[in-house]
Amino acid sequence: MAGDDKDWTWVLDRRCPDCGLDAGAITLADVPGAIRAQIPLWPEVLHRPDVRERPDPGTWSTLEYAAHVRDVFEVFAGRLNLMLTEDDPLFPNWDQDAAAVAGRYGELEPHDVSLELQRRGASLASDFDAVTGEQATRSGLRSNGSVFTVLTLAQYLIHDLVHHAWDVTQGRAGHEGGDVAASPARTDPGAASAAGVVPSANDLADGGPSVVEDGSVDGTTAEAGPAVDGEPSAEAAPQKDLPPIQRFAHEHRLAVGLTLGVLALALAVLFAVATPDSDAGGFSGFVTRWASSLCWLLVSGVAVSWALRAKRTTTNGLAWLGIACYACYLFFRAG
Known part of the structure; x- marks a missing residue:
C-alpha cells in the first residue's frame, strides 16, 4: 500500500x-x-x-x-x-x-x-x-x-x-x-x-x-x-x-549548537592569546591569566553537547564548571 x-x-x-x-x-x-x-x-x-x-x-x-x-x-x-x-x-x-x-x-x-x-x-x-x-x-x-x-x-x-x-x-x-x-x-x-x-x-x-x-x-x-x-x-x-527564538533553536539544533560552539572556541583562543600575564604570582596569577579562556572553552563544550544531544548531566556539568571557573576568576581578579 x-x-x-x-x-x-x-x-x-x-x-x-x-x-x-x-x-x-x-x-x-x-x-x-x-x-x-x-x-x-x-x-x-x-x-x-x-x-x-x-x-x-x-x-x-x-x-x-x-x-x-x-x-x-x-x-x-x-x-x-x-x-x-x-x-x-x-x-x-x-x-x-x-x-x-x-x-x-x-x-x-x-x-x-x-x-x-x-x-x-x-x-x-x-x-x-x-x-x-x-x-x-x-x-x-x-x-x-x-x-x-x-x-x-x-x-x-x-x-x-x-x-x-x-x-x-x-x-x-x-x-x-x-x-x-x-x-x-x-x-x-x-x-x-x-x-x-x-x-x-x-x-x-x-x-x-x-x-x-x-x-x-x-x-x-x-x-x-x-x-x-x-x-x-x-x-x-x-x-x-514556543517563542520564535526557541522554536528556531529546536528546528536547527545541530547548526545552532555547533555555530555557538565554534564562536565560543574562537573566543577561548582569543582570550588565551590576548590576555596579558598577571602581576600576581602563584595560583592567583594562573587563574587570572587563564580562567577567561577556560570559561569560553567550557561554554563551547556546553553548546556542542547540547547540539549533539549529549546526556543532560554532561551538559549541566559543563555549565556548572563554567560558572565555577568564572566565579574563581572574579574572586582572584578582585583580590
Missing part, C-alpha cells in the same frame, strides 16, 4: 474537514478522558464479518486500522515518557506502513488486537492523568524537525484516534453510521467536550462530519494508510506554543 505523504500537523491549527475534530481546542485536562472515549469503538467494529477486507487495494481493512491504533498507543506512550524524562528528546522514527507490513496486521486475530488495544489505551490514559500543568510545555522533536510540546503531542494523538474512527465508520462506503451505536461525542456536544472531543458547530446542525470515537496517528484519509512518521513538510509544525 502506498503511504500517505501528507503532513497532518496542520490539524493543530484548524478543524479537520473529514472527522470534524478541532484538535487545537483540546486541553491537557481533556486528554485522559478523550483517550478513554476512543477505546470502546474498536471491540465493536472488530466483530464485523468483513473485518479483514479492504474496501479497495489502497485502503486498510478495519483490522489493519485497529492494529495500527494499538501500536499508536504504544508509540505515543514512549514519546510522552521521553518528553517527561529528557530535555528536548528526538523521537525515534516510526514508519507506520513498514510497521504494518512487518507486523502482518491483516493476519492478526481480531480478538487479540482488541484486548491489547484496550490495555495500551487505558495505560496511556493513565500516563496522561499523571501529567501536570507545568509539564505541558516540555518539548520533543520528531524526525523531520517538527517540534511538539506535551500538549500538542496529546492534541495530535486525539485527532489521530478520532480520524481513524472516522476511517472505519463514516469514511468508507457501507459503514455510514455503520454497525456501531452513536456515541455521546456524536450526539451530545457537552459530552464530547467533557471527553476532550470538540465537534464543530456544523457537525450536528447541518449534516457535516460527525465526531467519532477514534482516529489516526499521523493522519490518514480514506484513500490511503497512515503517513510515515517523518513527513517531508514541516510547514505546519505544531510549534505555536
